[in-house]
Amino acid sequence: MPSPPDSTRVRRPVSVRRFRAVDDAPGSIAVAGFVRAALPSAPARVLEVGAGAGELAEALTQAGYDVLAIDPAAQTPHVRAVPLHELEVSAASFDAAVAVVSLHHLEPLEESCRRLSELVRPGGVLVIDEFDVARFDERAARWLIDARGESLAVEHRDPEVLIAELRHHLHTLDDIRKALDERFTVGEPVRGPYLYRWGVPAGLREPEEELIATGGLPATGARLVGRRR
Numbered sequence: 001m002p003s004p005p006d007s008t009r010v011r012r013p014v015s016v017r018r019f020r021a022v023d024d025a026p027g028s029i030a031v032a033g034f035v036r037a038a039l040p041s042a043p044a045r046v047l048e049v050g051a052g053a054g055e056l057a058e059a060l061t062q063a064g065y066d067v068l069a070i071d072p073a074a075q076t077p078h079v080r081a082v083p084l085h086e087l088e089v090s091a092a093s094f095d096a097a098v099a100v101v102s103l104h105h106l107e108p109l110e111e112s113c114r115r116l117s118e119l120v121r122p123g124g125v126l127v128i129d130e131f132d133v134a135r136f137d138e139r140a141a142r143w144l145i146d147a148r149g150e151s152l153a154v155e156h157r158d159p160e161v162l163i164a165e166l167r168h169h170l171h172t173l174d175d176i177r178k179a180l181d182e183r184f185t186v187g188e189p190v191r192g193p194y195l196y197r198w199g200v201p202a203g204l205r206e207p208e209e210e211l212i213a214t215g216g217l218p219a220t221g222a223r224l225v226g227r228r229r
């Protein structure tokens with residue numbers, strides 16, 4: 001279809017353009033939308049746990065939030081290189097915390113979640129986007145291995161090996177919820193697709209969702225919102 005003339009061209013809303021930085025990876029706009037919808041309105045002070053390269057933190061900053069992004073593997077100046085349990089800032093200094101597929105990596109899990117509860121003020125919001133390794137079964141492993149092809153290391157192309165390795169290294173969603181339970185009230189997870197975001201070619205969200213709908217794949221993604229008591 002040809003583009004409309006300039007005078008009638010549909011402009012992207014400001015909020016979407018601000019998330020341009022996280023627009024490239026499959027699913028990133030959906031994640032940013034979920035996070036924005038769950039956060040209190042800007043301005044608010046937000047801690048991002050496991051921020052990776054800091055794209056979401058940057059987008060939130062552009063949207064008016066005061067963000068501290070942390071990640072022990074940080075390689076960019078705007079993400080502080082520290083694990084959650086060692087973060088030294090004043091107690092109750094955040095209105096909200098965001099964690100996008102990072103809580104399953106936290107070590108030690110209980111101590112890290114306790115630290116998180118000290119940092120978020122009572123009444124503050126916790127926004128969680130997760131992968132639930134307990135649901136990653138042989139069907140999911142086969143789908144991922146096929147979708148990833150040669151981008152997956154040879155030793156991970158065996159479903160049993162891949163499942164065993166992930167279960168060995170990652171916390172389940174149940175374990176994460178138990179660790180948060182002491183001081184956060186966390187809502188029930190909204191389950192959905194996740195594999196399409198895991199280094200696979202673009203365009204696989206719908207096929208994954210169709211398979212979840214027909215029982216061909218487990219829903220390995222989970223989104224939760226909690227509140228600090």
Ligand SMILES: C[S@@+](CC[C@H](N)C(=O)[O-])C[C@H]1O[C@@H](n2cnc3c(N)ncnc32)[C@H](O)[C@@H]1O
Nearest residue numbers: 050051052071073083084100101102105106107
């Ligand atoms: C799967 S990556 C997700 C990165 C980013 N949130 C994203 O969506 O692209 C998980 C991140 O959690 C970080 N991480 C691991 N242990 C952590 C800890 N104890 N405290 C904070 N972040 C941690 C890792 O270094 C890694 O960058």
